[in-house]
Amino acid sequence: MSKSEKNWRRFYMIMMIFIYCFYIPIETFEWLSGSGGIPYTALVLGFAIPLLRKNHLNTIWDKEGKESS
Numbered sequence: 001m002s003k004s005e006k007n008w009r010r011f012y013m014i015m016m017i018f019i020y021c022f023y024i025p026i027e028t029f030e031w032l033s034g035s036g037g038i039p040y041t042a043l044v045l046g047f048a049i050p051l052l053r054k055n056h057l058n059t060i061w062d063k064e065g066k067e068s069s
Contacts, residue, residue: 005060012053019045 001009024046030036 002060002064005057005064008056008060012049012056016049016053019049 024039024042027036027039027042031039
């Protein structure tokens with residue numbers, strides 16, 4: 001695992017912890033309590049972040065594979 005991949009994995013882990021542990025529950029609570037609208041942003045982030053992470057890491061793996069060939 002390259003240094004670049006480790007750094008990106010750490011970044012995504014921190015971002016996912018923040019989003020899943022803080023942002024989504026707060027948005028959902030606000031929606032259920034009636035003080036906010038439907039949390040579309042939280043829904044999109046909840047589904048998009050893992051896909052974004054996987055796609056970006058695959059790009060890094062492809063780039064490293066091409067450089068070593």
